[in-house]
Amino acid sequence: MGFLSRTMTVVWKDLMVEFRAKEMLLSVLVFALMVLVVFGFAFNPVEHDLSDIFAGIMWVAYLFAGTLGLNRSFMSERVNDALQGLVISPIDRSSIFLGKFMSNFLFMIAVELVLTPVSIILLKYPFHKGALLLGAALLLGTFGFAAIGTFLAALASNTRASEVLLPVLIFPLLAPVIIAVVRVTDAILGGDVSGVMPAFRFLAAYDVIFLAIPFLLFEYMLEN
Amino acid sequence: MKILAWLTGILGVVALYLAFIVAPEEAVMGPPQRIFYFHVASAWTAYLGFLVVFVASIAYLRTGARKWDRLAFSSAELGVFFTSMALLSGMTWGRAAWGIWWDWEPRLTSTFILWLVYIGYLFTQMTAEGDEKRARIAAGLGIIGFLDVPIIHMSVRWWRSLHPEVVRPGKMQMEPMMGVALLFAVVTFTLFYVYMLKWRVRTEDLRDRLFHLKEIMRQRGAAASRRG
Amino acid sequence: MLECKGVSRLAGHREILRGVDLPLEGGQVCALFGPNGAGKSTLLKIMALLTRPTRGVVLWDGEPVRGRESKVRQQLGIVSHATYLYNNLTAEENLYFHGRLFGIPRLRERVEEILEKVGLYYARRDTVGTFSRGMQQRLTIGRAILHEPRVLLLDEPYTGLDQQGQAFLNDVIRDFRNAGGACLLISHDLPDAVALADKFIILSEGRIVREGSCSDMTAESFDNIYREALEVDRESGDAWAIQFRGEG
Known part of the structure; x- marks a missing residue:
C-alpha cells in the first residue's frame, strides 16, 4: 500500500469517528451560530449596515468554531491512547499528519458550507456576485488554518491545559492568514477584485510553507 | 562571567552618557526621541533571543541533548523580556511624540504578535507533560514560530498600508553621533543578554543537579525502607 | 529475532534502565518480572520502537533497527496498558x-x-x-x-479478562509460540506466567538481576528465586547508598 492510500485510511477513520459522534459537528456548528448571534446583538444589523465588517465577523465565527473542532480532533485520539495505535503501525509519521490535516480541513469546509449562507441571511448582507471567488478565499484561508492548526493541536494535546493553550498558540501564528483572508473576502464581497490575486498568492504561499514544515517536523513530535 | 558583568556595566554607563548627553537633540521630535536608542536596542536583542531559540530548537531535535532545550527555554524567557521592553518603550515614545499610547504602528504591532507567540511558547514549556516530550514539542514551536516572524511582519505592513496613513513627523535625520549612540546601546543590550543568558542556563543546570540529588536520595530512602 | 543490547534509558534525572541485554528468540515465550518501577514497561516500549533508548541499540535479525523501523513495525504485535481502540x-x-x-x-x-x-x-x-x-x-x-506478526509484546495482557478469557489468551500465546513466534510477556501473576513461559527475566531498578529457564520450575521454587533475587539487589542497593553517604 502506498503513502497516499494509508493517508486516506486515516482520513476515512476520522470521518467515521466524526460521523458516529454527530453531536461534535453539531455542537461546533451551533457554537459558530452563537458567535454570529452575539455579533448581531452587539452591532445590531437592523439599525446599522454591517457590510463593512461582515467579512471580519464571518471569519471570527469560523476560526473560533474551527479551534473548537481542532481540540476535539485530538481529544478523540487521547481516549484509550488511540494515537499510539497509529504510531505502532508501519505507516509514515508524516502521513498521520497529512491524514489528520485532511480530515480537519474537510470538517471545517463542511461547517463553512452551512454557515456562509446562514451568516449572509442573519447579518443581512446584500450578497450578489462573486460566489466562486468567495469559495476560493474560503478554501485558501481554511487550508492554512487547518495546516498549522493540526500541528499545534497535536502539540497542545500533550499539555495539561490543551483547550486553553491551543487558541493562545494558534491565533498569533495565524495572524498573516487572518489579515489576508479577511481583507480579500471583504474585497470580493464588495465587488472590488483588483487586489485579489496578490492576496491569493500570499495565502497560497503561507499554506504551502505551513503544510510543509509540520509535515517535516511531525515525526519528532510523536515519539514518547 | 565577572569580566562580562563589568564590561556590560561600563558600556551601559557609556551608552547612557552617549544617548542622553552627547547625541544631539532631534530637531522635530525633541527629547523623547532619545528613547529610540533603547527601543531599537531592546527590539534587536529580542530578535537575537528568538533566533537563538530557533537554532537551539533545531539542535535539540537533531541531537536530543538536554542542554539545547535548556538554552532555548532560557533564551525565550529573555526574548520575551526584551520584547516587553521594546513594546513599553515604543508605547512611551508614541505617547510622547504623538500623544497616543497605541496606534497600531506596523512595527510595534508585529512586535506585539511576536510577544504573543513566545508567551505561548513559554506556556507550552510550563504545561507540557513528560520531560522529553515537553522539550520536543517546545522545539517544534520554537522552529515554526520563528519561521512565521517574517511572514507576520509582511502581513502587518501590508494590512496597515491599506489604511490611509495619519500624517506623522517625517523621517528622522540621523546625525553621526546618533549612530554612535545607537551602536553603543545595541552592543550593551546584546552583552547584557549574553550575561543574563549565561546566568539563566546556569540556574537551570543547578536545578537539574538538584533534581538528580533528590533522585539519589529517593532511591536511597527506598532502599533503607525496604531493609527496615 | 528482536533483541536489545546494552539498553539504557534516562527519563529526566531517573535512570529507568541500565544496560539491559534481552534477546527474543522464535518459538520462545519470555516472561519479564519485577517490582513496580523496575522499568519493565519502558523496556517493552523500547522494544516496541515507541521510545528510543538513551544508550544501546535495538536489533532485528542482528541488524540495528534504525532506518528501517517501518519494516520492523510490520512484524510486531503489541498489547499495552491502553487498548488503542476508538470508542x-x-x-x-x-x-x-x-x-x-x-x-x-x-x-x-x-x-x-x-x-x-x-x-x-x-x-x-x-x-x-x-x-x-x-x-x-x-x-x-x-x-x-x-x-x-513474528513478535508479540504483551504488557499485562490479562487485565480485565475473566477466567475464560485468560485461558483463551494462554491458547493464543501457545499457538503463537508453536508457530515459531517470539513473545515477551509482562505479568504480575507469577505462577501462571511461569507455567506458560520458557524463559524468565527478573528486572529490578533497571537491571536484570536474574534470568533462567522456566522448565521444571514449580510456582513455589520460582517464588523463592524471585524473593532471593530481589533480596540480593536490596543489599547491593544499600551498599550503593552507603557509598553515596560517604561521598556526601
Whole structure:
C-alpha cells in the first residue's frame, strides 16, 4: 500500500469517528451560530449596515468554531491512547499528519458550507456576485488554518491545559492568514477584485510553507 | 562571567552618557526621541533571543541533548523580556511624540504578535507533560514560530498600508553621533543578554543537579525502607 | 529475532534502565518480572520502537533497527496498558482500520477470522464504547495478532479478562509460540506466567538481576528465586547508598 492510500485510511477513520459522534459537528456548528448571534446583538444589523465588517465577523465565527473542532480532533485520539495505535503501525509519521490535516480541513469546509449562507441571511448582507471567488478565499484561508492548526493541536494535546493553550498558540501564528483572508473576502464581497490575486498568492504561499514544515517536523513530535 | 558583568556595566554607563548627553537633540521630535536608542536596542536583542531559540530548537531535535532545550527555554524567557521592553518603550515614545499610547504602528504591532507567540511558547514549556516530550514539542514551536516572524511582519505592513496613513513627523535625520549612540546601546543590550543568558542556563543546570540529588536520595530512602 | 543490547534509558534525572541485554528468540515465550518501577514497561516500549533508548541499540535479525523501523513495525504485535481502540467505531471497523494501516491482503476475510477467534463475532457491529473491559481486551488481542506478526509484546495482557478469557489468551500465546513466534510477556501473576513461559527475566531498578529457564520450575521454587533475587539487589542497593553517604 502506498503513502497516499494509508493517508486516506486515516482520513476515512476520522470521518467515521466524526460521523458516529454527530453531536461534535453539531455542537461546533451551533457554537459558530452563537458567535454570529452575539455579533448581531452587539452591532445590531437592523439599525446599522454591517457590510463593512461582515467579512471580519464571518471569519471570527469560523476560526473560533474551527479551534473548537481542532481540540476535539485530538481529544478523540487521547481516549484509550488511540494515537499510539497509529504510531505502532508501519505507516509514515508524516502521513498521520497529512491524514489528520485532511480530515480537519474537510470538517471545517463542511461547517463553512452551512454557515456562509446562514451568516449572509442573519447579518443581512446584500450578497450578489462573486460566489466562486468567495469559495476560493474560503478554501485558501481554511487550508492554512487547518495546516498549522493540526500541528499545534497535536502539540497542545500533550499539555495539561490543551483547550486553553491551543487558541493562545494558534491565533498569533495565524495572524498573516487572518489579515489576508479577511481583507480579500471583504474585497470580493464588495465587488472590488483588483487586489485579489496578490492576496491569493500570499495565502497560497503561507499554506504551502505551513503544510510543509509540520509535515517535516511531525515525526519528532510523536515519539514518547 | 565577572569580566562580562563589568564590561556590560561600563558600556551601559557609556551608552547612557552617549544617548542622553552627547547625541544631539532631534530637531522635530525633541527629547523623547532619545528613547529610540533603547527601543531599537531592546527590539534587536529580542530578535537575537528568538533566533537563538530557533537554532537551539533545531539542535535539540537533531541531537536530543538536554542542554539545547535548556538554552532555548532560557533564551525565550529573555526574548520575551526584551520584547516587553521594546513594546513599553515604543508605547512611551508614541505617547510622547504623538500623544497616543497605541496606534497600531506596523512595527510595534508585529512586535506585539511576536510577544504573543513566545508567551505561548513559554506556556507550552510550563504545561507540557513528560520531560522529553515537553522539550520536543517546545522545539517544534520554537522552529515554526520563528519561521512565521517574517511572514507576520509582511502581513502587518501590508494590512496597515491599506489604511490611509495619519500624517506623522517625517523621517528622522540621523546625525553621526546618533549612530554612535545607537551602536553603543545595541552592543550593551546584546552583552547584557549574553550575561543574563549565561546566568539563566546556569540556574537551570543547578536545578537539574538538584533534581538528580533528590533522585539519589529517593532511591536511597527506598532502599533503607525496604531493609527496615 | 528482536533483541536489545546494552539498553539504557534516562527519563529526566531517573535512570529507568541500565544496560539491559534481552534477546527474543522464535518459538520462545519470555516472561519479564519485577517490582513496580523496575522499568519493565519502558523496556517493552523500547522494544516496541515507541521510545528510543538513551544508550544501546535495538536489533532485528542482528541488524540495528534504525532506518528501517517501518519494516520492523510490520512484524510486531503489541498489547499495552491502553487498548488503542476508538470508542466510536465498531469492533469490525477498529480491526479494519488497523488492518489497512498494516496493509493486510484479503482484509475482510482476515477480520472475520479474527473476530471469530476472539469470540466477538456476534458483537462485530457494536461500537467499542459499549463493550466491557474484558471484551475490549479480547479485541485488543485480536488487533495485535491481526497482521500475523513474528513478535508479540504483551504488557499485562490479562487485565480485565475473566477466567475464560485468560485461558483463551494462554491458547493464543501457545499457538503463537508453536508457530515459531517470539513473545515477551509482562505479568504480575507469577505462577501462571511461569507455567506458560520458557524463559524468565527478573528486572529490578533497571537491571536484570536474574534470568533462567522456566522448565521444571514449580510456582513455589520460582517464588523463592524471585524473593532471593530481589533480596540480593536490596543489599547491593544499600551498599550503593552507603557509598553515596560517604561521598556526601
